[in-house]
Amino acid sequence: MIQKSLSRCFRVSSRSVAALSAVVLLVIGGCGAESKRRETGENESTERPTAVTIEIPHQESSEHETSLCFEEVELGSGVSFRWSGGPTARCLMPEQNGGGVAILDFDRDGVRDLALTDCGPFTSRESSDVQAVHLFQGTGGFEFLPVSTAARLDRRASATGIAAGDFDSDGFSDLFVAAFGQNLLLRNYGDGTFEDVTERAGVSGESWSTSVAFADLNADGHLDIYVVNYVDWTPAAPVCRNPSYPELIQICSPARFNAQPDRLLLSSGDGTYLDAGEESGIPLADAGNGLAVEITDLTGDGMPDVFVANDVGMNNLLRNLGSARFVDVGLSTGVAVSSDGAVGASMGTACADYNRDGELDLFVTNFRGQVNDLYSGIGAGGFIHTNGTTGLDILSRNRLAFGAVMQDFDLDGWPDLFVANGHIWDLSTVDPDLEYEMACDILRNVAGRVFRDVRETAGPWFSQRFLARAVAAGDLDNDGRVDLVVQNVGAPLAVLKNCSRPGGPSRTIRLIGTRSSRDPLGSRVEIRFEDESFWATHVPSGGSFQASHDPRLIVPLGDSAIDRISITWSDGILEDFDGSFPPGEIVLIEGSGSSSKRAQDAE
16 A cells, blocks of 8 residues: 555656665655554554555756746835735734735736735734735736725725635635734625625624634535634733843743633635634644644545644644544654754745755745745655755744745746744843844755755845745736735835746646636646656645735746646546646636546555
8 A cells, every 4th residue: 555655646757865765764664554554543554564665766957947036026116015914012912923914816807916904013912903914906907996995995994914715716816914913804705895794694703813714624515714823912922022131031922821712613605604623623721822724634634634734832734634524643643843953943944846856845934044845745644844954944944934825936847945934032232142123035946855945046036035924926017927915014015026037938727626626726736748758736725824826837847748637626526637738827626627537546
């Protein structure tokens, strides 16, 4: 069974990597089949797993010379945005995280729009004097118009993260807004206006929510909502810094407060939601201090799983057992702790197949003094750390990182990394060498072997320092390249146009579910090319930090055309789309493919 699973996930080569193979054997033997039986309650078998030697092929660099480049652009005439929640001299904990950003097409005109969250002073959970969501309508060419008033987005809340998804399957993207206090569900009517349906849907909550994601987690065809909650902080808690004595710093660690459990809200199909509660298997009693979420099939069984990055707590990988039941396999799969074996201060996450071995990998950002972790998928639901061997350790140790994006910015076939950096405390009065504002990282993926720091050549924006937090990715100008939107604390929003010299053309893919949710967020996608190479990816669900990405997929072509696209929908059905694809955006509708079967039955 292990051999069958691994044979689908790795390409065999005459060049072996002995050390990696030994680690793989250890992880599979200790964390694969046996741990699966232990955590799902199955009877243990006396049969020992077969030893398997895995040989990783040597990957060559692209023949095309590429470069990574981004330039900051203006939102448009008279348009500006700056998160208004801080920082203040009191250094309140919620001021540290900043707001959220979503890239979507709320009016279905083919041009991406922006939804940004905001909040006022964190003096109460009950109310805020600041508008929670600011909506900017894209008109093309990086021009945006403020349309919040016309869209009737006048709700007040201490908003944090945001997610876009079509929860009522009417073809228009709705918004879920996480907040310090009452969350918001905003229904898009398709006529340019939104309605607050929070109370009617039963999703408000009273916690400090951070990131949120839409996905169909019980395969009933409707989008559910996973809400990540942080800690039980109140405005009555001691301040992190007394303005009268700025030299006295009291570090506000989340460990000082009780963690708040996450919430899994299951759609009833009629616009209302039910809290799945403790019976779903998501951690409640010993919940982590959640900051980020990523939803896709990470265990290889065809069902969307939930990864939660926890601050000063073990990360959770909630394996989907079906029927809205989950089991935490974070420890047994290798993603619960950092590469040094200690619990990290996980804050953001990104997901891609960075080394193109057919397995999705996880990237997790951490605190200054720690390293950012790269968990490389090895099949059979296991992961190993490769941040040390790919050069990420030395690049990240002096950074405090939040949001992250792992996408192929230069279209050379290898997903690159963008990391938003910035400290949460100004410690310069204690040590001038301790940076408060920091430069963001742009790291080029060299053939899946190493990530190279290219800040010095990527554009003037990367020489500046910010308190960068949320970052969302999407093709804002429809040129086939991924652009970025970065929310900062204490500085205006940054919109970054991708001006990289591409290594080849790309194709844009959009999925529409019929039996599954209309927005098939989290679905796994594999593209095979005519030269027999392949590209594994997924429709974004969550990811980064307090952000929501463009759900379209930008696929580099290199020198070959697409031969087949295979999609594992949220209900576990694997569907193939074969043949030539017409020019322009590729739109794939569930049920119109050439063949389909259960993903678990695929060879």
